[in-house]
Amino acid sequence: MTLNALVAICLSYVVFLFAVAFVAERWAMRGRVRWLRSPIVYTLSLSIYCTAWTFYGAVGAAARSGLEYLAIYLGPSLVMIGWWWAVRKLVRIGRSQRITSIADLISSRYGKSNLLAIGVTVLAVVGTTPYIALQLQSVTLSFEVFGRDAPGAGAGEPQRLTAFWVAVGLALFTGLFGTRNLDANERHHGVVMAIAVEAVVKLAALLSVGIFVVWGLSGGVAETLARIDASALGSWQADGGRWAGITFLSAAAFLCLPRIFQVLVVEAGDDAHLRTASWAFPAYLMLMSLFVVPIAVVGLDLMPAGANPDLFVLTVPLSQGQEGLAVLSFLGGFSSATSMVIVAAIALSTMVSNHIVMPIWLRVTGDGASVSGDVRHVVLTARRVSIGCVVMLGYLYYSVSGGGGALAEIGLVSFAGVAQVLPAMLGGIFWRGATRVGAVAGLSTGFAIWLWTLFLPSIGAGGVISPEILAEGPWGLGWLRPQALFGIAGMDPLLHAILWSMSLNALAFFTGSVASFPTPLERLQGAQFVNVFQHSAGPRSWTGGVAQTEDLMVMAQRILGAEDALALFAREARRQGVRGDLPDPSPDFLETLERELAGSVGAATAHAMVGQIVGGASVSVEDLMAVADESAQLLEYSARLEAQSAELSRTAAQLRDANRKLTRLSVQKDAFLSQISHELRTPMTSIRAFSEILRDGGTIGDGDQTRFASIIHDEAVRLTRLLDDLLDLSVLENGQVSLNLREGTLGALLDRAVAAASAGEGGATLRIRRDHAAEDVRLVTDLDRLTQVFINLVSNAGKYCDAQRPELHIRVGRAEGRLIVDFLDNGSGIAPEARDTIFEKFSRVADQKAGGAGLGLAICRQIMARLGGDIRYLPGRSGAAFRVELPHEVALAAQ
């Protein structure tokens, strides 16, 4: 076969693909989407996971490192079977948020951050470029296999030329079918259909070669198995770490690869298709991997040593003279390569144009142009240019790297790069606490480590990283050695890179998220992403102004409260002269409404909410309502908090007050105890001194002996009285006293009091004046307690009245219905400065020595309080004057 014939076959195949894509587009335009969007097409489109790397490289990998290649199929299968629900969530979010790419997903989740979008885009471009190069390389290699026979075909320059024209062809095809429309969902029916066809071609090709190898060359299954057992592959030992690492990596890459994301999420029609894909796609992968080992083993047997195992799929049939099969196989590889490049170019160009070219263009041309009609044209151009750039970048990488290196290793480096998006992506859809800061931190950490430990070394020693740095670390810092970070050497470089980049990425993401606070937009997006199944059943569109106003109304009611919102809308309706309560959503009104809402939820949120409803953007009403509810709850909560904090400060004030009182009480208690101590020690001193004198004997006069004994007795009595008073006061103060209510007359009580007092000190000389007629008042009270008060007052007069002829006047009267008993003597009275304290404990009036401990008046005051009355000093009289007041109900019948 000549090279020209092969080129002709290729061109016909491409024309066939064009036709398929074209027809599919036509069908889509006529609305016959159902067939185009069948689960089978969806599943087949996922097969772009199987690129030329899989098609050619799997056999090569199997020939080099045994069953390790299976891990590359295992990862995506596990994701589709076990993580089905996570993929479903991604698809649902993608649809409800109208996500156009993985960069858009990350950026949108973290508050529409442009920085993140650019970061992910760069990461995707850098991660995908080697991959595109890989496809070009495989196509070139496969051409070379056929061209080897052709006369005049050399190495080097023609190869590069082939690669170049393949790249140009792919860029053209992608540019045509990948940018035909700017559908909001970024769906490309034609491309997807073409990819599905290519999926069938590559599967058929690989299966055909496999069948030929097993039944045509080996002579059946049993013989093939025997051959495998006999080969080096049979005794292959699995490296557990690398196996697990590659499985994880391929699973992560399946979720993060831009092209997979494109078909898995962006092009997804119905998430019910996932149910089919969850078993059909793993089955497809299984079929793809079925004959890899037999082809590898037979290839190793048949082909001369040194033959590139990556090309066994082609060279084995060729060596057996099966040109037709070889061409089919070539087309399979060609399909794998082209479908990957096409979808990757679409995905990357979407990101590049949306997140890098358009923002720059808008900034350069000024804001005014952003709403004009030619934006569409600009976007299309940007996208086409981006496609060209992406494909050419792949070509550049291919020509710079010289087409060396095993296919599988280049693929894995690429996988590890895009897998860095995984923590931010999964965190974003499952964890509301994930923040932009965390995502940036995680992505940049992971990306940097990946660059340093895997990407740069992969370009080859002496490329960017010199062998010295590889061996010694930069600036001789051993712990920074690219393949032995932190001194952990001896690991497989790939595993080493995955381990460090992914774990530090996840750690930085988590730490950054926990340590930072999300913006309102992030919170909104976070809620919508994480709770995508609760909120939106799907995107909704807005029709007409009235519907908008109603929705605005409902939202305003949730935030402002029903009445305020109604009043606001009615006022506006009146102003506009519109009938009913629903005004037109004029710019003026929207501004007013936004200001009103801003008062409750803050300006940014209000703006976002109104903008979302009026603009009819991707946020559904349910989502907004959820946020509104959340805000209302927050407001209520903050009101509660405010109330609580007011209550707290009140409580704190009360506590401070109580503490002051306690401190005062404690000081008073100390003073009181000190007083008691003094009052007890004084009589004790006499008692002890005299009793020791009497006990020790010695010279004591007879009269002295008796006198000493009587002093001891008197002091003992004084002590007893003091203790009685103290106990009495304590009982009264604690409120433990129970009143013994009886009926009696005031006169009788005073009689008892005077009689008791006159027996005491000074009582004999005191003359008492009374008004017996006025004293004929019947009382119901604790008669003994009241008498105790009277005795105290009468005996005080006896003790302290310093008049020549002491006299006490007991006067009975009434004031405002209360019974009043005054005790007025003719002495010099109590000094004004002492009047305030005479009712305090131990407040003996200075310079006046009497038997009491100074508790009498304190006890009187306590008693009167218990009886519901009062006792106080009457100022403005020459002598001492005390007034006892009894409440109205105590005096039963005044006569």
Add this chain to the structure above:
Amino acid sequence: MGKELLLIEDEPNIIEAVSFLLSRDGWTVRTHSNGADAVEKVLKLRPDVVILDVMLPGRSGYDILRDLRARSETANLPVMILTARGQNRDRELAERTGVTAFMTKPFANGEMLEAVRALAPVT
């Protein structure tokens, strides 16, 4: 005759007890029961030893002691504080004020005699 002692105390029974004890021990005991003019009394009598109550009518024993210490003629006069307040605080206050001896009420007669004897200046 024996040395002279001035007892400044307002509680009659305690005056009687201390007077009896010290007189029998050979002291000439004089008494005074008001705080206000206690310093003048000391200056007038010039006793060899003073026993001073704290809670006196008119003036506190510590004030009197401070006053005595401030005067050259009584700066070194042996003074015993005799108080019903026997807490450490009171003892410290007395020592800062320059007391010679400190005794709390109630006291053991023997201790009182010993303490007062110790206060007597050697002749």
